[in-house]
Amino acid sequence: MSTLAGFTTADLNVPWRGAHFPCRLVTPHAPYRAAPLLILGGGFQDRYSWGRLERRLGHLHPMIIPDLPPAHPPVGPHLTWADLTEAAIAAADHARFDVFAALGGSSGYPIAYRLAQQHPGRITHVLLFGASPRPSPALTALITRSMRRPGSHTRTGLPDAAVGPQPRVTGPRQRAGHHEDAANSLVDILTNARAGRDILPIRAAARLLRNQLAAAAEDPLARYVADRGRLLLDAPLPDGRITGIPCLVGVGEHDTVTTIDDNRAVAATIDNAVFTIVADADHLLYLEQDAEFAGIVTRFLTPTPCPRTAAAQ
Template sequence: MTAAPIATDRVIHWRGGRYLCRLVTPQTETARQPVLVLSGGLQNRLSWARLERSLGTQHTLLIPDLPQANPSERPQARLTWKDLTDAALEAPTQLGFEHFAALGVSSGYPIAYRLAQQHPDRVSDLLVFGASLQPGPGLTALLQEGLQRQAASSLRRDEEPGPVTTSTEGTRPRLRHQESVEKLVNLLTNQEAARHTFTIRAAARVLRNQLADSPLDPLVAYVADRGHLLLDSPLPQGGIDQVRTLVGVGEHDNVTTVEDNRSVASTIRDATFVIMKHTDHLMHMERDSDFAELITRFLHQHPLSVADTHSVRL
């Protein structure tokens, strides 16, 4: 039986500030390259327990909590995709890893893509899941609503506090919170596919519970993290031609569709494109063991013979 990997938090210093990076180390000796895991919105360094138990037994994992890109309380500290890419590169650099694979999921994909494009001498492999050249209409509308809520929250903080005169006023934040939870769950999971796919329903339930427990409006938190940046050219021009790349999508993904991901893959020379059945945008949650096996097989240059997964070389 393979021993569980060892996980510790490391402090990464960047531009006078700092952020935490979870370092997951296999207990067995390995010469395999580390994997820099760039999470999507609403995730953090503690969101990858299942991947740690599988991929983390063979590869060192670096999972950073990157700085917020759009903190409403400090508008002067807003960051761009370039800033976040620079911040992400500091994790392997400061932890002593010259070469690494970059795994970008959901809104982590623009950062992983830029790392491979700008630092092909350091990125051995690129793995991108749930990507698009531009956000679709559903995500665009939700991001714009989130920005409006963030602006309204900032205005309320700037106003002088007054007495609460009715119980109704106290319920409004809770109602907005619940509304945000449902909107995000309905966007990130395919409700139609969930009717006949248990794993999609299960992932939706987990996501709903996590968002409901959040002390912040999850929609405001999503745009404050880096969601708003998706509205402004998520991917740079120029493509990628020097890094082995895998682009993957769930067959029922209605946030970044199969065609959206295929379009991203077409910007990368000799990319491998995979479609995983019975999953949507949360494929890493819905088929976590197959997701880890797919990554392992690609990194080890083995045939991508994962159940219910179709692959093609573009």
């Protein structure tokens, strides 16, 4: 447990299906008016990835940030979107959040969307960032290629003949080079290098992600596919709609992996959704424009009419 300016953080273990997964709990010191916030990050985000949002909003909003189990672990049953939605509810229950807002970013958005559909009485608001009805063609191709690598066919159902010859990765030097190549493949698809040439925060966030993935102890592409990547091929946007819950859909103006049109398509399935485009941001908008991102979140959760609006009523 640690105490920072205006809030306290603690790591907890959430019991689920006979095992546990970790989560981070943020608790404001002062009384709060807004509903608690459940944060569901994407493939490379864990409970420590949201530090900038914590520092900006931790004194205002209780938060729970779970590290949900991987969808396709090396051993054990494979999980579906429904399973991950159940795990997310278990995290909220463990934090004693009876009602809460759900924020889903990137591959966390399908879980937040399903929470709103399945538990409308518990969800006060939904905020979706970097949402798409389906993965982009480039990301789909990268995930599919990774699923065909040796060691992956037993999890994907692909026969050995479909795998074909692949380079072997042996010693530390080869492994480091392999991880760097995998990191470059992912970052090149998940970020907009062209926009990054002109916009420093986009370039800096992409470099941060690249360095983080290249330095990882495990193959970053294999981890991405096992965590959520492969699951993205299976209907991330569910059938039906979200009704009766205030919803916001946001996207960076330079996002090429979940484009503005992709996010508009998701917003169109939500009654009365608010749609916002974040300037000078790409897919990692919570890092690239963290102040604006935090402002969007807190304004949506605690709306305050401006004086002109109040005077006109």
